Amino acid sequence: AWLQKLSLDSWDSESFYVYPVMVILARDSGSDPAWMKHCVSEKMMAYTTHDGWMDEDAKLKWYKTTRAYPGCPLGDADRRCISQRDQHYSNDGIELSLLEEADGNEGVGTPGHHTAALQHLDQRGGPIQHANRILRPLVRREIRAHGVITIPRMMRLIEMAVAAVSVE
Numbered sequence: 001a002w003l004q005k006l007s008l009d010s011w012d013s014e015s016f017y018v019y020p021v022m023v024i025l026a027r028d029s030g031s032d033p034a035w036m037k038h039c040v041s042e043k044m045m046a047y048t049t050h051d052g053w054m055d056e057d058a059k060l061k062w063y064k065t066t067r068a069y070p071g072c073p074l075g076d077a078d079r080r081c082i083s084q085r086d087q088h089y090s091n092d093g094i095e096l097s098l099l100e101e102a103d104g105n106e107g108v109g110t111p112g113h114h115t116a117a118l119q120h121l122d123q124r125g126g127p128i129q130h131a132n133r134i135l136r137p138l139v140r141r142e143i144r145a146h147g148v149i150t151i152p153r154m155m156r157l158i159e160m161a162v163a164a165v166s167v168e
Helices: 056-067 094-102 127-146 151-167
Strands: 021-026 044-049 082-086 106-110
Touching: 021 056, 021 151, 044 056, 044 151, 056 094, 094 106, 127 151
Parallel strands: 021 044, 082 106
Antiparallel strands: none
């Protein structure tokens, strides 16, 4: 019953905000709205790239979508953000930089391969590691029950893992 009630939106407030999750899949055909059919939260996003890795367009779409959510500090004129990220080309898009500047936010680039030391999401024991720790048994359970995990079901499992980390 608890898993059915999970929603990332439950924890958004002035002092705590859960950013939307973007799942990137390798597909040339683009994303399919049916992938979101099991998700409860509107803050789950699916995006496709030719190789399944982040690119400038995906990062820009994530930022534009995220800043529009109520409570998000990225688009709030009274709250400023410093976005710390590695210097992967997808993080240095001119359009993204201009939009951040217009919002009063700063993008700070760190040397490549240093994110685990400098970004809290990537750190050992950080939110990504905890979400993966929760996701692994959910994936195993799904495979045992059905033998395969569809993309819509995987999106829901990721959503549940991220929401569970938010309340830990």
